[in-house]
Amino acid sequence: MNIIEERYAVHQDDYKRYDTEKLRQHFLIEKIFAPDEVLFVYAHYERIMVGGAMPVKSDVALEPVYQQKASHFLERRELGAINVGGKGSITVDGERFELDTKEALYIGRGAQEVVFASDDASKPAKFYMNSAPAHHSYPHKKVGMSDAKVLELGSSETCNERRINQLLINGVVETCQLQMGMTELQPGSIWNTMPVHTHSRRMEAYFYFNIPEEQAVCHFMGPANETRHIWVGNEQAIVSPPWSMHSGVGTANYTFIWGMAGENLDYTDMDFHKPHTLK
Numbered sequence: 001m002n003i004i005e006e007r008y009a010v011h012q013d014d015y016k017r018y019d020t021e022k023l024r025q026h027f028l029i030e031k032i033f034a035p036d037e038v039l040f041v042y043a044h045y046e047r048i049m050v051g052g053a054m055p056v057k058s059d060v061a062l063e064p065v066y067q068q069k070a071s072h073f074l075e076r077r078e079l080g081a082i083n084v085g086g087k088g089s090i091t092v093d094g095e096r097f098e099l100d101t102k103e104a105l106y107i108g109r110g111a112q113e114v115v116f117a118s119d120d121a122s123k124p125a126k127f128y129m130n131s132a133p134a135h136h137s138y139p140h141k142k143v144g145m146s147d148a149k150v151l152e153l154g155s156s157e158t159c160n161e162r163r164i165n166q167l168l169i170n171g172v173v174e175t176c177q178l179q180m181g182m183t184e185l186q187p188g189s190i191w192n193t194m195p196v197h198t199h200s201r202r203m204e205a206y207f208y209f210n211i212p213e214e215q216a217v218c219h220f221m222g223p224a225n226e227t228r229h230i231w232v233g234n235e236q237a238i239v240s241p242p243w244s245m246h247s248g249v250g251t252a253n254y255t256f257i258w259g260m261a262g263e264n265l266d267y268t269d270m271d272f273h274k275p276h277t278l279k
């Protein structure tokens with residue numbers, strides 16, 4: 001049985017009055033992986049589902065949840081999965097895709113049986129997933145880091161030197177509305193997505209991983225003139241509403257996966273806010 005939690009959409013006027021606990025309750029996803037389970041948060045921003053599958057002792061299957069009222073999970077949805085654990089595989093209607101760490105799989109609408117497996121229980125695969133409603137069925141496709149479109153952004157002087165690996169993105173794979181990728185910070189750099197941006201056309205989810213023990217990432221959210229922060233631990237995620245900027249600074253090096261759904265598939269459609277204008 002897949003485990004699901006629901007998150008409703010928040011108005012930016014209400015968000016202003018949230019304390020730490022309420023911000024965390026609405027925007028932070030503390031648990032993405034549990035052994036031999038599939039966990040999902042169903043968020044009412046573009047109806048994105050954010051979650052993870054971690055097969056250890058046994059394979060685990062994707063099952064429909066009550067919120068979907070569907071006979072199978074992908075009846076009206078598409079899904080992107082990126083492995084952040086040891087080697088594993090995803091079998092889609094009998095077709096097996098081997099996925100090493102940092103490799104992604106796009107699964108198109110209509111797939112009926114999706115099964116996650118780890119090659120070695122002592123180093124389990126961890127499939128981080130985003131899923132969004134889909135109007136069309138595009139082919140399933142595996143995308144490795146060497147297939148990614150790469151953007152090198154930032155500099156060591158501003159502590160934001162980073163490599164953006166666009167994995168499930170227009171031009172690499174056909175999707176209805178989902179886009180996903182992985183941003184790696186260069187050693188010594190700690191700021192992601194600085195200068196910050198908003199894109200009210202798309203919501204976004206950030207999943208932080210490879211954060212060393214006892215370290216954390218301070219994630220910033222909100223309209224540029226009304227920002228708040230949430231401290232995020234390793235393998236936790238943030239749901240970013242369409243009115244919110246999204247950026248983070250780590251107390252150590254880390255990596256994160258971003259995923260988006262919404263009005264367009266244009267990665268460059270962003271409204272930038274210069275650091276000195278933020279409040």
Ligand SMILES: O=C(O)C(=O)C[C@H](O)C(=O)CO
Binds near residue numbers: 162193204270
């Ligand atoms: O470090 C960055 O900059 C990012 O990774 C930005 C994300 O890809 C993003 O927010 C796309 O809208």
Ligand SMILES: [Zn+2]
Binds near residue numbers: 197
């Ligand atoms: Zn963004």
